[in-house]
Amino acid sequence: MSSWAESPPGVLEPPERGPEWASFAATLPRLLRDLLDEWDLVPDGPATHGRAALVQPVRTEGDPAVLKIAFPDVAGEHEALALQHWHGGGAVALLRADPRRRALLLERLGPTDLSDHWDLEACEVVAGLYTRLHRPAPPQLRTLPSYVERWTPRLGALPRSAPVPRRLVEQAVALGRDLASDPASRGTMIHGDLHYAHVLAGEREPWLAIAPKPLSGDPHYEVAPLLWHRFDELEGDVRGGVRRRFHATIDAAGLDEDRARDWVVVRMLRLVLRELEDRPGSPDRDRLTTCLAIAKAVQD
Known part of the structure; x- marks a missing residue:
């Protein structure tokens, strides 16, 4: 060898x-x-x-x-x-x-992914995959609420001096608690990490998903990675770019706008918490700015 x-x-x-x-x-x-x-x-x-x-x-x-x-x-x-x-x-x-x-x-799939495609077209491709991948969850999968229930208290315990608006922290905590207690937040097998680089060109089908991190969860949880990946392309119109991607995805997938928005806020604040916990005292300010900008943009 x-x-x-x-x-x-x-x-x-x-x-x-x-x-x-x-x-x-x-x-x-x-x-x-x-x-x-x-x-x-x-x-x-x-x-x-x-x-x-x-x-x-x-x-x-x-x-x-x-x-x-x-x-x-x-x-x-x-x-x-x-x-x-x-x-x-x-x-x-x-x-x-x-x-x-x-x-x-x-x-073996081709080397081409969705990273170089027009982002709105790529969002629609991913949304089309949602409808095929979201199936009744097998009982072996961990549940999405089990994760949310673990980190929501830690988010709420962030000090007021943390570099994140307190209103967003409190909003994400409240949303996380509500979503975790909702039966609709479990029961569907979701990919968990579906974004542009996790969709490759194939021969038997144009596009195929790879690298799932499956959960028993809520299809609306899937949208957020399409907003934070390729974020640098949105420079100059972050609010508009985020909102265009968000609406292109939920419209193509037939998702509920309010529920998808709530999960975006929850996921972005989860990333903020991870950054603050992983790098106490020296978080990546650009990463924090990205997360907060997305959480705000989907609500403006």
Whole structure:
């Protein structure tokens, strides 16, 4: 096996990922070799990686595919389960899985995603996928309210000196509590992280979703990532740009405007809380500004 498969480039580099990532990365070369041997896969190009997984192009019985080995985090723990339920309808097809080792053999899609498409057209493409991916949730999935219930009290406990308008904090806490107690906030399997880079061009369908972080949740929760990704493109008209994306998405998906808006506010303030907790004393001010601008824009 060539050296790039034995030592995926750059996986061990990010020190900020901490000891858990370092431990996971250290096991990757052996795990990759084992899976290639056990599943009779032939490497077909260099491995790549993001913040959550290693992806190795392979051939299986001559056909192109990719082997994905994911970091064992909670968010993506049921990726294989979601892909099994979708059966390739609107999402990348799952060919084989070893959930214990977080290994997936997937159909190989093209390199093109929605990042370079006109943002409103891309929002409509994603909205079209919602209608195919949102199905009754299997019982194994964690529920969206279980997450909201955990962090809402922490948001409410932020000091008044925190660099975030108190009215938005109080609004997001109230909305979070209401949404978490609403039965409609669970029961639908949602992708959880569907945005421009998580939709790839395919051969059997024009566009297919990848990398789900599935939850038993509310379809209206899905909209927010389309607003914060590619945010720099909105410079000069942030309010108008956010609102155009928001309305293009909910109109194409047939979502309720008020409920989608409430989830956007809740999700943006959740990102604010994460930034303040992850970087106490030195939060990324640009990130905070982005989150707050989006939460305000959908309400203006």
